Amino acid sequence: xxxxxxxxxxxxxxxxxxxxxxxxxxxxxxxxxxxxxxxxxxxxxxxxxxxxxxxxxxxxxxxxxxxxxxxxxxxxxxxx
Numbered sequence: 326x327x328x329x330x331x332x333x334x335x336x337x338x339x340x341x342x343x344x345x346x347x348x349x350x351x352x353x354x355x356x357x358x359x360x361x362x363x364x365x366x367x368x369x370x371x372x373x374x375x376x377x378x379x380x381x382x383x384x385x386x387x388x389x390x391x392x393x394x395x396x397x398x399x400x401x402x403x404x405x
Contacts, residue, residue, distance in 0.1 A: 336370035348376035356380045 339348060354362050359380060366373050
């Protein structure tokens with residue numbers, strides 16, 4: 326699998342946000358590579374402690390744009 330590279334300076338900018346903010350990562354990657362995804366975020370310098378990661382749960386959901394209703398609802402609820 327070819328992994329994408331982050332936008333330059335993105336990790337540095339996120340690290341400068343006040344501590345009361347939580348990082349939420351939304352990705353089109355499958356849930357089965359969650360460990361790899363967290364490793365990549367950490368390797369690129371993104372804060373992962375106390376962060377939330379939303380991924381596609383099943384392969385048959387890959388072509389549902391952008392995510393299932395339940396995932397979108399979870400993200401919206403988290404912000405409320």
